[in-house]
Amino acid sequence: MDQFWTHCVEALKKEIPAQQVKLWIEPLTVVNYDEDTGSLAMAAPNRFKLDWVLNNYGGRFTELASEYFGCDIDIQWQVAARTAPNNPAGSHRDSGGPPSNPTPAKTAAVDTLRRDEVASSVYERSRLNRDLCFSNFVSGRANQLARAAAEQVAANPGVSYNPLFLYGGVGLGKTHLIHSIGNRLLESNPHAQIRYIHAEQYVSDVVKAYQKKAFEEFKRSYYSLDLLLIDDIQFFAGKSRTQEEFFYAFEQLIAAKKQIIITSDTYPKDIQGMDDRLISRFNSGLTVAIEPPELEMRVAILLKKAEQQKILFSEDVAFFVAKHMRSNIRELEGALRRIMAFASFHNKPVTMDLVREALRDMISVHHGQVSVESIQKTVADYYKIKVADMFSKRRQANIVLPRQVAMYLAKELTEKSYMEIGELFGGRDHTTVLHAVNKITELRNQSAELNHALHVLDQTLKG
Numbered sequence: 001m002d003q004f005w006t007h008c009v010e011a012l013k014k015e016i017p018a019q020q021v022k023l024w025i026e027p028l029t030v031v032n033y034d035e036d037t038g039s040l041a042m043a044a045p046n047r048f049k050l051d052w053v054l055n056n057y058g059g060r061f062t063e064l065a066s067e068y069f070g071c072d073i074d075i076q077w078q079v080a081a082r083t084a085p086n087n088p089a090g091s092h093r094d095s096g097g098p099p100s101n102p103t104p105a106k107t108a109a110v111d112t113l114r115r116d117e118v119a120s121s122v123y124e125r126s127r128l129n130r131d132l133c134f135s136n137f138v139s140g141r142a143n144q145l146a147r148a149a150a151e152q153v154a155a156n157p158g159v160s161y162n163p164l165f166l167y168g169g170v171g172l173g174k175t176h177l178i179h180s181i182g183n184r185l186l187e188s189n190p191h192a193q194i195r196y197i198h199a200e201q202y203v204s205d206v207v208k209a210y211q212k213k214a215f216e217e218f219k220r221s222y223y224s225l226d227l228l229l230i231d232d233i234q235f236f237a238g239k240s241r242t243q244e245e246f247f248y249a250f251e252q253l254i255a256a257k258k259q260i261i262i263t264s265d266t267y268p269k270d271i272q273g274m275d276d277r278l279i280s281r282f283n284s285g286l287t288v289a290i291e292p293p294e295l296e297m298r299v300a301i302l303l304k305k306a307e308q309q310k311i312l313f314s315e316d317v318a319f320f321v322a323k324h325m326r327s328n329i330r331e332l333e334g335a336l337r338r339i340m341a342f343a344s345f346h347n348k349p350v351t352m353d354l355v356r357e358a359l360r361d362m363i364s365v366h367h368g369q370v371s372v373e374s375i376q377k378t379v380a381d382y383y384k385i386k387v388a389d390m391f392s393k394r395r396q397a398n399i400v401l402p403r404q405v406a407m408y409l410a411k412e413l414t415e416k417s418y419m420e421i422g423e424l425f426g427g428r429d430h431t432t433v434l435h436a437v438n439k440i441t442e443l444r445n446q447s448a449e450l451n452h453a454l455h456v457l458d459q460t461l462k463g
């Protein structure tokens with residue numbers, strides 16, 4: 001048996017990098033070989049490693065064993081018994097005798113090690129980031145609905161809102177929130193089968209399964225989940241095979257009351273190149289937006305992050321930064337990192353002057369850069385109308401609304417007067433602009449869709 005194991009390791013060393021052999025192959029054990037039945041029992045230290053070895057080298061081990069023993073070998077794979085010593089393959093495989101009696105202290109240490117190993121294997125398998133949790137997710141008006149829905153789903157997966165569809169612009173906390181759901185569920189049920197996957201990765205997994213003709217395996221690995229978190233689903237656009245595969249997984253999981261959570265940068269029906277069947281499925285649970293954070297929330301986030309990193313940050317400074325960094329939370333984090341680096345480089349405390357200096361480029365980029373022309377172009381693109389219609393006299397509703405939106409944004413984001421804006425919109429009167437601004441202000445309070453569109457446009461324009 002020793003020789004058989006050496007044969008396997010030596011063969012695999014020629015086929016895969018040494019580091020992988022060390023990580024995945026060496027921890028395996030040969031439990032037993034039954035000559036009469038041609039059956040070989042092999043074990044991996046945990047389920048995660050077992051799945052990996054089976055998926056990647058199950059067939060190869062069968063070949064190696066058949067080659068070595070000169071007959072067809074059927075390998076029975078299993079997870080090593082938790083009480084068995086965690087020896088590498090070959091060192092205890094034929095012992096058959098009782099395990100040596102470890103001292104209680106040793107057993108406790110081994111148990112802790114194993115618990116950690118199990119815990120980290122659970123995290124590895126789920127691809128969850130433990131650092132993204134509810135406790136460090138700052139709430140405010142912009143995300144409170146999304147957070148409430150997320151907490152509800154974490155407490156009752158598969159029951160309350162299924163799927164939960166979260167949408168919002170870049171860097172607003174969608175990824176953070178869905179990891180929080182996964183982490184919360186793992187705390188209450190460490191055995192839950194959870195997978196976080198970015199849509200781009202899913203697309204590439206579909207391609208790989210297609211190339212390897214391993215669709216059954218691919219399907220199985222998704223159909224057995226309790227919680228599937230799929231991020232940035234807009235990346236499925238135009239990928240019909242991926243969409244088809246996802247459609248089946250979706251139907252299967254929902255029918256089995258397993259929870260699905262999806263994020264996207266936009267409302268389901270606005271995702272371009274997505275199958276209508278999927279869009280209607282996305283809307284069949286709960287769809288919630290995460291909006292860009294308002295000033296007070298940006299301040300709260302800065303203070304929280306500064307506190308986590310043990311930096312002394314006054315409220316005045318936080319207000320100053322938050323006033324200038326308006327588009328998203330990733331940008332706020334970037335500003336904070338820059339301030340920290342600047343303070344540490346110059347060995348100075350974080351004062352208002354230091355912050356002004358540290359963020360000089362970032363602040364100037366955000367000031368006075370938006371022109372009325374770029375607003376007209378961006379809004380026209382967003383609503384898929386011609387830029388020329390911004391100046392035209394056409395009165396169709398599908399043109400009037402975008403034009404009024406553009407006027408509203410021109411007033412919000414530039415220093416121009418009503419009269420100047422009217423001039424730039426085909427020589428219109430200032431009262432027309434005033435009317436547009438009032439109308440959009442009123443409408444945005446009534447329509448979540450318009451409010452979202454304005455946030456997206458605002459973010460796009462500020463880059």
Ligand SMILES: Nc1ncnc2c1ncn2[C@@H]1O[C@H](COP(=O)(O)OP(=O)(O)OP(=O)(O)O)[C@@H](O)[C@H]1O
Nearest residue numbers: 136137138139169170171172173174175176329330
């Ligand atoms: N409410 C919040 N409280 C604390 N940190 C937050 C919050 N929202 C976002 N963040 C942090 O901001 C950063 C960006 O968030 P995240 O990656 O979740 O955004 P996203 O909406 O998924 O963006 P993208 O669409 O680009 O993937 C992360 O570091 C995240 O931890």
